[in-house]
Amino acid sequence: MENLTIDLSILPNKAQHELYDFYQFLVYKYTSKPQPEKINITEVVPRRVNPFEPLKRESVYDR
Template identity: 55%
Template sequence: MNNLKIDISLLPTNAQNELYDFYEFLMYKYTNRRETTKINVEDIIPRKIEPFEPLNRKDIYER
């Protein structure tokens, strides 16, 4: 199946478009796109945050 040739001109135009969309989906799914995605270490390092203070019911409903 390495050199598979398909004649899509036999299909109606809407079927050709659908087949092309599916081809693009498969290319996106199976090509190696991980090389282009760089992970920033700063994004995954835990950072210090202030402790959560529960909300007071009076403060919530005050206007």
């Protein structure tokens, strides 16, 4: 698409500001954003732990 020129001076100030805000939104939406950093899979995958040994009820309530 060719470069376009839009004459905003024929619009009221409020409409000009709305168009400018919308333009900024479109620029933000369609410009390239930096890619997120790669995640190390070992940080995400659960690690092995020793099996849990249940506590005995008596030992929990001993004082």
